[in-house]
Amino acid sequence: MFYPMMINLKNKKVTVIGGGKVAFRKVKKFLEFDCDIKVVSPLYIDKFESLKDKITIIEDEYKKEYIKDSFLVVASTSNKELNEDIAIYCRENNILCNVVDDINLSDFIVPSSIKRGDLVISVSTMGKSPSLSSKIRKELEEKYDEEYEEYVNILGEMRALVLKKCNDESEKKKILNEIVNLNIEELKKRRYEYENSSWN
Numbered sequence: 001m002f003y004p005m006m007i008n009l010k011n012k013k014v015t016v017i018g019g020g021k022v023a024f025r026k027v028k029k030f031l032e033f034d035c036d037i038k039v040v041s042p043l044y045i046d047k048f049e050s051l052k053d054k055i056t057i058i059e060d061e062y063k064k065e066y067i068k069d070s071f072l073v074v075a076s077t078s079n080k081e082l083n084e085d086i087a088i089y090c091r092e093n094n095i096l097c098n099v100v101d102d103i104n105l106s107d108f109i110v111p112s113s114i115k116r117g118d119l120v121i122s123v124s125t126m127g128k129s130p131s132l133s134s135k136i137r138k139e140l141e142e143k144y145d146e147e148y149e150e151y152v153n154i155l156g157e158m159r160a161l162v163l164k165k166c167n168d169e170s171e172k173k174k175i176l177n178e179i180v181n182l183n184i185e186e187l188k189k190r191r192y193e194y195e196n197s198s199w200n
């Protein structure tokens with residue numbers, strides 16, 4: 001069973017072993033969040049060329065020394081025995097490991113996710129159907145479009161205002177619950193009102 005949580009990867013060392021299609025998808029996702037990414041593989045698909053300024057690319061076969069200082073590792077080679085060796089080394093050395101071809105060897109799995117600024121929505125099927133996760137993600141992408149980035153930022157500002165200015169606990173909660181039903185224009189109007197109100 002996997003517990004859903006958000007993990008802080010800021011300035012953490014992440015190492016992806018493998019340079020194929022799956023490794024590329026995992027690296028792209030990590031890049032949406034601040035972290036220091038290294039990839040190790042003797043061969044890479046061409047798409048990695050576009051990432052060469054953002055990540056460290058090592059053209060070599062896997063060696064333990066490449067992961068010994070990592071906080072988190074993704075074993076994404078096409079060699080099942082090698083992926084298992086990487087998982088065992090990680091377990092022995094307390095390094096979090098995702099094994100792309102074996103959920104039972106994985107400390108964590110990667111959900112399908114969308115990011116709209118600070119709004120993150122993730123979907124998992126506990127490995128039963130990554131395709132269903134992907135389908136649901138596409139549906140959510142339409143419902144929660146790019147506008148949500150600004151929307152969530154404004155909600156964040158308003159929450160800070162309400163927490164600062166309103167002293168009545170139940171009123172605070174009521175307002176914070178209610179404002180999420182406003183559209184972006186209504187929300188901006190309400191923000192202006194809150195900025196200029198003195199409350200209690």
Ligand SMILES: C[C@@]1(CC(=O)O)c2cc3[nH]c(cc4nc(cc5[nH]c(cc(n2)[C@H]1CCC(=O)O)[C@@](C)(CC(=O)O)[C@@H]5CCC(=O)O)C(CC(=O)O)=C4CCC(=O)O)c(CCC(=O)O)c3CC(=O)O
Pocket residue numbers: 025026029098099100101102103108109110111112113123124125126127128129130131132133134137
């Ligand atoms: C357990 C998990 C471990 C992990 O990778 O973290 C895992 C494992 C495996 N996936 C396999 C196959 C496929 N995976 C995808 C796609 C995605 N897989 C992702 C996550 C996960 N995949 C984790 C569970 C997620 C959950 O709980 O739902 C996504 C969500 C996130 C990401 O990878 O970034 C991303 C969608 C991103 C998006 O579109 O939003 C596709 C579709 C495609 O490629 O088009 C296929 C082919 C079709 C199919 O099989 O459904 C295989 C068999 C390999 C083989 O056949 O050899 C295994 C191994 C096994 O099952 O043992």
Ligand SMILES: NC(=O)C1=CN([C@@H]2O[C@H](COP(=O)(O)OP(=O)(O)OC[C@H]3O[C@@H](n4cnc5c(N)ncnc54)[C@H](O)[C@@H]3O)[C@@H](O)[C@H]2O)C=CC1
Pocket residue numbers: 017018019020021022023040041042043044045060061062076077078079080082099100101130
């Ligand atoms: N979890 C997931 O979402 C999915 C997992 N898979 C699994 O992921 C694995 C990889 O799939 P693809 O990326 O499509 O394969 P791929 O064949 O495109 O890439 C495999 C990569 O492994 C690298 N590699 C091989 N030996 C290595 C070594 N000794 N050291 C470092 N790197 C090495 C190769 O250089 C290559 O870049 C497959 O075994 C498949 O079962 C497949 C689809 C989705």
